[in-house]
Amino acid sequence: MIRNFFSxxxxxxxxxxxxxxxxxxxxxxxxxIIYALVISPPDHVQGDSVRIMYIHVPSSxxxxxxxxxxxxxxxxxxxxxxxxxxxxxxxLAAIGLIFTVISILTGSMWGKPTWGVWWAWDARLxxxxxxxFFYIAYILSWKIIKxxxxxxxxxSFVGILGSFNLPIIKYSVNxxxxxxxxxxITLTSAPTIHYSMLIPLIxxxxxxxxxxxxxxxxxxxxxxxxxKLSKKK
Amino acid sequence: xxxxxxxxxxxxxLISLLILSIVTFTVxxxxxxxxxxxxSPTEIKQNEDIxxxxxxxxxxxxxxxxxxxxxxTIKFIVTDNKNEIVVxxxxxLPNLFSEGKGVVAEGKLRDKKYFIAHTILxxxxxxxxxxxxxxxxxx
Numbered sequence: 001m002i003r004n005f006f007s008x009x010x011x012x013x014x015x016x017x018x019x020x021x022x023x024x025x026x027x028x029x030x031x032x033i034i035y036a037l038v039i040s041p042p043d044h045v046q047g048d049s050v051r052i053m054y055i056h057v058p059s060s061x062x063x064x065x066x067x068x069x070x071x072x073x074x075x076x077x078x079x080x081x082x083x084x085x086x087x088x089x090x091x092l093a094a095i096g097l098i099f100t101v102i103s104i105l106t107g108s109m110w111g112k113p114t115w116g117v118w119w120a121w122d123a124r125l126x127x128x129x130x131x132x133f134f135y136i137a138y139i140l141s142w143k144i145i146k147x148x149x150x151x152x153x154x155x156s157f158v159g160i161l162g163s164f165n166l167p168i169i170k171y172s173v174n175x176x177x178x179x180x181x182x183x184x185i186t187l188t189s190a191p192t193i194h195y196s197m198l199i200p201l202i203x204x205x206x207x208x209x210x211x212x213x214x215x216x217x218x219x220x221x222x223x224x225x226x227x228k229l230s231k232k233k
Numbered sequence: 234x235x236x237x238x239x240x241x242x243x244x245x246x247l248i249s250l251l252i253l254s255i256v257t258f259t260v261x262x263x264x265x266x267x268x269x270x271x272x273s274p275t276e277i278k279q280n281e282d283i284x285x286x287x288x289x290x291x292x293x294x295x296x297x298x299x300x301x302x303x304x305x306t307i308k309f310i311v312t313d314n315k316n317e318i319v320v321x322x323x324x325x326l327p328n329l330f331s332e333g334k335g336v337v338a339e340g341k342l343r344d345k346k347y348f349i350a351h352t353i354l355x356x357x358x359x360x361x362x363x364x365x366x367x368x369x370x371x372x
Contacts, residue, residue, distance in 0.1 A: 041363030041364070041365065042363065042364065043361055043362065043363065043364075044362050044363065044364040044366075044367040045329055045331075045334070045357070046329070046357065046361075050361060053361075075246060078242060078246055079239055079242045079243050079246060080239065113328065113329075114327075114329055114355065114357050115327065115329075115337075115354045115355055115356070115357070116327030116329075116352075116353065116354050116355060117352075117354060120270065120354070121270070122270035123268050123269075123270065160250070160253075161253070164253060164254065164257050168257075168261070172268075176265075176268050176269045176270070177269045177270050177271050177272070177273065177292060178270050179270050179271075179337055179354060179356060181356070181357050181358050181359045182359045183359065184359040184360070184361060192359045192360045192361070193359075193360070193361035194361055194362045194363055194366055196363055197361050197363070
């Protein structure tokens with residue numbers, strides 16, 4: 001199974017996978033959205049604007065996660081030079097970019113009623129904006145450089161460089177005074193978010209990750225077909 | 234097995250990663266002053282070279298029962314439970330501004346104990362609770 005993922009065999013096994021994954025994703029998202037927008041209670045200080053979180057947090061998570069994967073794939077790619085690794089990283093980039101944009105936009109919409117400003121140059125917000133620029137740089141290096149193996153090297157370099165920003169984003173709220181609040185969910189201590197809001201958040205995270213996964217599989221398939229066609233020529 | 238070329242690539246990559254992390258670390262260490270969004274009252278007190286002409290941000294909690302509204306001027310105390318600064322402000326407060334909650338004020342220090350703000354931002358904490366739960370907790 002895993003071996004097939006890194007070869008053209010992926011093309012033949014993907015169709016059934018898409019159907020099943022999409023079905024799970026859709027049911028999770030429908031349940032999640034109804035739970036988040038209707039069933040879950042408003043927050044005692046934020047009121048209904050807390051509901052922005054159910055999109056904001058999963059988007060940020062996927063935005064960071066995709067770049068983390070791109071970083072890892074870039075390292076392996078520079079060492080082992082396996083074409084499939086670079087195709088996977090390439091397919092992840094646009095997804096991560098879109099979710100980073102969604103994260104920044106929804107955060108901004110939440111910031112206005114909560115903090116009183118749309119934007120603040122605090123460490124969390126600024127480092128997230130830098131992540132957005134790294135995504136753009138990564139995608140552009142594939143688009144601009146025509147020589148594939150050169151593009152691969154430059155893009156991988158951007159991917160590795162950008163990964164250094166990820167721990168800064170994650171821990172910025174702990175290391176420095178920021179306007180953005182620290183994480184409510186951590187590995188080490190109990191969540192500071194009431195379970196009636198935590199459950200829809202987890203459902204939304206799962207649903208949106210599956211959505212990103214389905215889009216990723218589609219894009220990866222497209223890249224594989226492109227590669228196959230270019231080899232035939 | 235791992236070939237010689239792969240081995241040399243791993244070595245080059247490891248060295249460059251090490252150098253990169255040292256560079257990032259030193260850059261952020263030297264930029265630390267600019268990275269912090271606001272200073273706490275204790276940091277203001279300990280800071281030897283404060284430029285009173287420069288716009289800065291201070292932050293902390295709004296002290297309970299400290300908010301006084303006098304015509305247009307609003308005065309309150311920002312505390313970090315060790316030191317305090319009096320803040321005076323003319324203008325509209327954000328909806329989430331309240332006593333006991335986090336706040337960030339933008340403006341200038343008149344002296345180390347008195348701050349004249351031109352913008353007030355409410356800081357939200359990491360606690361998310363429905364109103365009914367807060368009510369039962371308080372009862």
